[in-house]
Amino acid sequence: MFTKKILPIAALTGLAMVPQAQAADQTQDNRWYVAPFATFINSGGDRHARDGWGGGVGVGKIIDQHFNVELKGFYQGFGGDNGPWDLAGGSADVQYYLFRDKFSPYVVAGLGGMNTCASANCGIGFIGEAGVGATYEVNDNLLIRSDVRYRYNNNFNAQVQPGTDEFHDMTVNLGVVIPFGDKPKYAAKSDTRMAPPPIVAASKPDCSTLDSDADGVNDCLDKCPGTIKGATVDPKGCAVRLILKGQHFKYDSAELSLNAKELLDGVAKDLIAFPQKNEIQVQGHASSEGSDSYNMKLSQRRAHSVVEYLKLKGVSNKLSAKGYGETQPIADNATEAGKSENRRVELIWIE
Structure with a gap:
């Protein structure tokens, strides 16, 4: 099931590696931002659990025309065969934007950790995420953002779920991005070429x-x-x-x-x-x-x-x-x- 979901993400991630035309002399937007979000989680079959909901918040920075970096924390919960599941963790994400415009598609990859509890069984493990998403700019200080991600989770022999410590989930996130401060404006370089001398006429022509x-x-x-x-x-x-x-x-x-x-x-x-x-x-x-x-x-x-x-x-x-x-x-x-x-x-x- 998850193989079918991963393949489109991998294909789109590959497309992001195609070189993009970069404009010169750009006044770069490098603001910090906060990004609260809600999450729908499609739990993998290895958890023997149902789908669920959650949310979180990220704090990030725009690096250049293509890259953002972001730290985020989250919580997600859902039911299952061996009791309720509670997932709480955080990750460091890198987002690569194909281009910046009112609508801006991106690919994202992240690494982090997560505490997993299934009923009374808990364990701390590693997570890795990869996915695709897009932002839509409402105004200079508000963007709508959504992405879909594949998540790999390894709990290192914690035995939260008998029989396996590896889990594969899919998350769909929807939230907003709120940059701090004014958005830099595009500016033209001053033209240092010497202007031609004015034409001085002896008399005003027709x-x-x-x-x-x-x-x-x-x-x-x-x-x-x-x-x-x-x-x-x-x-x-x-x-x-x-x-x-x-x-x-x-x-x-x-x-x-x-x-x-x-x-x-x-x-x-x-x-x-x-x-x-x-x-x-x-x-x-x-x-x-x-x-x-x-x-x-x-x-x-x-x-x-x-x-x-x-x-x-x-x-x-x-x-x-x-x-x-x-x-x-x-x-x-x-x-x-x-x-x-x-x-x-x-x-x-x-x-």
Whole structure:
């Protein structure tokens, strides 16, 4: 029974070892937190016991973009053939987050000790846990958290249950995480490049003859000066679309290349210097190579990487990521040149 439950957990744990794209220059959230939780325990057949309930509390710290460490204590109780069971213990946990967002999945592993009593028979033993879970951020100081874990327990010849000292249980935990203090905000690095000298005109020129940002709309009509180079604009000179082409990601990965980061640094600089209040949707697109479902997931991950990088650079626009896979080609996928055109990321300004 427990083998069937362990296999999905082991598979998801393996997925967590796949390298994730890491954004640079992040203002890191490293707050302490407290995490009370309730527990449903599915006791293994070796206990000859029923399922039960319990709860506990953890105290932890956010280490970096991927890791939390946490100390927790718990109590669980349930009935059985040889009387009531009482489990009380604690563990040290390490949580690995695949990414940090409003919804953040993670894998967890923990080691600790537990005092087990079945009726009048008690013994102290070792526990090891592994599982998967996720958090959902309600606000900066409140997250909902749930995980499911496999637990191995060895009571070292205490004979709590005649015939065995090894037990295998499954626990389902539901609780909240309450971080202490304010959540750090993303901050852009100061740009140390020298700004170009201002243009000093001998006399004030006619604005209808000028197009300072070279967007095709003269300065008299341009309501959005400082348009990002290469962007498509509306009649008022405000950006509505920007297509990013070229080798922006490592092969078969959502990790941004150095070329992409340099390009996005310029985009972020312009958005900060000349902010538009519109929401921006970052769209990921792929060529026809690979399966439809794989390309859809890869394009979503790539769009998400661009959103996270722009946030880290201090862009204040509301940003969202959406993958379209190979559903919206702009060139013929029958040629290599066409496939290269279709592998792109677009920034779409939404009214």
